[in-house]
Amino acid sequence: MHPFVLALIGGGLVGLAAVMMMALKGRIAGVSGILTGSLAESGGERIWRILFIAGVIVGGAIPVMLSSDFKPPIPQSGTLLTIIGGLAVGIGTGLGSGCTSGHGICGIARLSQRSIIATCTFMAAGFIGVYLLKHVFGGV
Amino acid sequence: MPTQKIGQQLSALVSGLVFGIGMAISGMTNTERVQGFLDLAGAWDPTLAFVMGGGLIVTFIGYKFVLKKPAPIFGETFHLPTKTDIDKTLLIGAVLFGAGWGLVGYCPGPAIAGLSYAYPTTLLFVATMIIGLLLARIISRRL
Numbered sequence: 001m002h003p004f005v006l007a008l009i010g011g012g013l014v015g016l017a018a019v020m021m022m023a024l025k026g027r028i029a030g031v032s033g034i035l036t037g038s039l040a041e042s043g044g045e046r047i048w049r050i051l052f053i054a055g056v057i058v059g060g061a062i063p064v065m066l067s068s069d070f071k072p073p074i075p076q077s078g079t080l081l082t083i084i085g086g087l088a089v090g091i092g093t094g095l096g097s098g099c100t101s102g103h104g105i106c107g108i109a110r111l112s113q114r115s116i117i118a119t120c121t122f123m124a125a126g127f128i129g130v131y132l133l134k135h136v137f138g139g140v
Numbered sequence: 141m142p143t144q145k146i147g148q149q150l151s152a153l154v155s156g157l158v159f160g161i162g163m164a165i166s167g168m169t170n171t172e173r174v175q176g177f178l179d180l181a182g183a184w185d186p187t188l189a190f191v192m193g194g195g196l197i198v199t200f201i202g203y204k205f206v207l208k209k210p211a212p213i214f215g216e217t218f219h220l221p222t223k224t225d226i227d228k229t230l231l232i233g234a235v236l237f238g239a240g241w242g243l244v245g246y247c248p249g250p251a252i253a254g255l256s257y258a259y260p261t262t263l264l265f266v267a268t269m270i271i272g273l274l275l276a277r278i279i280s281r282r283l
Contacts, residue, residue: 003167007187010166011194014249017159018195019202024151026212026219029159031248036273048149052156053252059160060169060253072170072254075261077244086265088240090272093248095280096233097223100247101159103234104192109199110207110220117226122238123178129242130178 018106021052030102031056032093096122147214163253166191171245178242229283233276 021029025048038049063070077085093099096118098107103122107115167173167187176185211217241247246254246265254262 003173003187004190007166007190008194010162010164010168011191011196012198013158013162013165014191015162015195015198015202017155017162018199019206020151020158021155022203022212022218023206023209024155024213024215025148026215026217027152028219028221029155031159031252032273035248035252035270036277039270039274040277044145044148048152051149051153052159055153055156055158056160056163056249056252057255059157059162060164061256062157062161063164064257070164071257072167073172074259075171075245075265077171077261079264081243082261082264083268085240085244085246086268087272087275088236088243089247089251089265090240090269090274091276091279092233092235092237092240092272094233094273094276095229095283096237097221097230099237099249100192100241101249105195105199106203107221109196109203112221112224114221114224114226114230118230118234121231121234122241125235125238126178126242127180127238129239130175131181133243134175134179135181 014101014105015109018101018109022106028102028106030098030106032090032099033097033102036094092122144214151214159249160253162195163250166194168247168250169254169257174245174247174250175242178245229280232283 018029021027034049034052038046038053041049098118103115103118108119163169168191173185173187177188207218244265251262251266251269255266
């Protein structure tokens with residue numbers, strides 16, 4: 001299947017997961033927020049978040065078990081860049097209260113002004129980040 | 141455990157599974173492809189726009205129906221974000237997030253879904269991302 005078709009189907013499934021989460025449990029399917037809560041909350045509030053994260057990990061493995069075409073290539077960033085990127089994504093989504101799923105999908109679907117502005121901002125920062133990486137510093 | 145509680149925990153697990161399957165099928169676990177989307181000045185790869193598009197169409201229509209109901213199936217209320225202000229914390233956070241996303245090609249969802257492939261880079265990224273998320277809780281109290 002063409003990558004665009006797979007992207008549309010995969011994106012549709014992510015949307016379906018977001019709708020299920022709201023319909024069944026009344027929660028936003030935002031990965032950064034749920035991940036933080038899986039560490040910071042306690043009791044049942046912690047358990048459902050751990051289960052969601054476990055589901056994402058196992059879910060990620062399922063298509064790969066069916067076809068190795070779904071296995072992504074090894075990420076190319078070096079150790080230092082990975083550490084800087086991981087910290088920036090963690091601190092950034094923590095401060096900005098959301099990531100691509102929480103703001104970009106769930107928030108925009110609710111037409112939240114905060115999420116629309118957050119999404120435009122992190123997209124723009126992503127474009128600039130890649131521009132500097134690929135075209136100014138020539139890859140690290 | 142009452143049915144309500146079991147239903148809540150199971151719905152989180154099943155939603156997570158569907159989310160992870162979607163991530164793996166969509167191509168977002170491929171950091172090269174994500175960076176290709178963010179690389180406007182290079183050989184631009186539009187794949188990610190289809191992921192966002194597919195996700196948004198389903199969520200937009202689905203939420204319209206779901207949020208008309210008085211409550212979720214296994215819960216008392218819909219927990220919707222209440223903040224509406226566009227403050228500097230939101231903008232600083234979004235800039236940092238976008239920069240990190242561009243540098244490595246991972247945002248939180250695909251990085252978590254990608255853990256199952258056990259690549260050292262993915263493990264390191266998720267570990268430092270978790271440290272970052274916990275640091276943000278300390279930083280946001282001081283901003």
